[in-house]
Amino acid sequence: MPYVDRQNRICGFLDIEENENSGKFLRRYFILDTLEGSLVWYMDNPQNLPEGAPIVGSLKLTYISKVSDATKLRPKAEFCFVINAGMRKFYLQANDKQDLVEWIAVLNNATKITVPKSGDHSVQNPAEACAEVLGAMKQVSYKTEIIGGVPIITPTQEKGEGQNGAERAAPRKPHGQMPYYLSRANQDQSVVKAGFCVKQGAVMKNWKRRYFMLDDNTISYFKSDLDREPLRVIPLKEVNKVQECKQSDLMMRDNLFELVTTSRTFYIQTDSPEEMHSWIKAISGAIVAQRGPGRSAASVRSAPTPSELSGLESEAETHSKPKPQYTQVTVPLSVTLYCQTFSLNHPNH
Numbered sequence: 001m002p003y004v005d006r007q008n009r010i011c012g013f014l015d016i017e018e019n020e021n022s023g024k025f026l027r028r029y030f031i032l033d034t035l036e037g038s039l040v041w042y043m044d045n046p047q048n049l050p051e052g053a054p055i056v057g058s059l060k061l062t063y064i065s066k067v068s069d070a071t072k073l074r075p076k077a078e079f080c081f082v083i084n085a086g087m088r089k090f091y092l093q094a095n096d097k098q099d100l101v102e103w104i105a106v107l108n109n110a111t112k113i114t115v116p117k118s119g120d121h122s123v124q125n126p127a128e129a130c131a132e133v134l135g136a137m138k139q140v141s142y143k144t145e146i147i148g149g150v151p152i153i154t155p156t157q158e159k160g161e162g163q164n165g166a167e168r169a170a171p172r173k174p175h176g177q178m179p180y181y182l183s184r185a186n187q188d189q190s191v192v193k194a195g196f197c198v199k200q201g202a203v204m205k206n207w208k209r210r211y212f213m214l215d216d217n218t219i220s221y222f223k224s225d226l227d228r229e230p231l232r233v234i235p236l237k238e239v240n241k242v243q244e245c246k247q248s249d250l251m252m253r254d255n256l257f258e259l260v261t262t263s264r265t266f267y268i269q270t271d272s273p274e275e276m277h278s279w280i281k282a283i284s285g286a287i288v289a290q291r292g293p294g295r296s297a298a299s300v301r302s303a304p305t306p307s308e309l310s311g312l313e314s315e316a317e318t319h320s321k322p323k324p325q326y327t328q329v330t331v332p333l334s335v336t337l338y339c340q341t342f343s344l345n346h347p348n349h
Helices: 097-111 126-139 163-168 273-291 294-298 306-320
Strands: 009-014 024-031 039-042 057-058 062-068 080-085 088-091 142-147 149-157 193-200 207-214 217-221 230-233 239-244 258-263 264-269
Touching: 009 097, 024 097, 080 097, 142 230, 193 273, 207 273, 239 273, 258 273
Parallel strands: none
Antiparallel strands: 009 024, 009 088, 024 039, 039 057, 062 080, 080 088, 142 149, 193 207, 193 264, 207 217, 217 230, 239 258, 258 264
């Protein structure tokens, strides 16, 4: 899904037909910079490429006349849309239906930017306007129709009309083929989540794209989605914490989260904020499922009540006082008998 990066630009992955009418689509990372007035694409996220890596292609926004759905024009290319730019048409493929509609919306919005009048301070930042389009479209379901060659996006339902919150929030499943990065995960039912992310190396501190796979007990990463032997396997029992990385400001990377284990902290970057939160939720859920709620609750002991605390103190005092010890002592007893002899011949008798 397109997202707004740290420089207030709209970014995301798309497949583009670089050679016109070739039918071959290549995956590229697109940056829509409304302040520079251009749409550029790279081999990968520039944060993952060497400094100064050249762009693969670029297009001035002033050359774009219309962006529209092209699924009927290219029926074999799923989620396809076209950018009309002068004498050239650029065909691109989105990841799913929602991604398709959002890219069409932000591109059309960016190409309709007008120069504000002098002294007019109420004009909204173009990038902020694109971001608002993304946020507003995620709240309601919608459909795209081509009327007179112009894409018209209309909501199919209003918020609160005969729909509960769960139904409104439920994502629409795309029809047709699944994304390529899920194909291997489907082969193993024990896989919880799988996909490409970018991780930082342990020694060189460089960033490389790796294929991650999460199952019930481990999280592994491979050099590619075709490899069978993982580069590393991380047992979930060794994971202490998984959360959005607080050091992303220092690394200047978007969509970064950290996986803290007993021996190392792994820094992992995803292609979008949604993917980052999805990985964090999936890993956390797998850890809870493995360790069990009872064990998790037992590890956090609640504070004792005052009566319990008093009882604990009394018990502690009882155990701390020394018990009296009794020793049997035998004392010899000496008895002296004094006998008095009376004479029978006493004169008084």
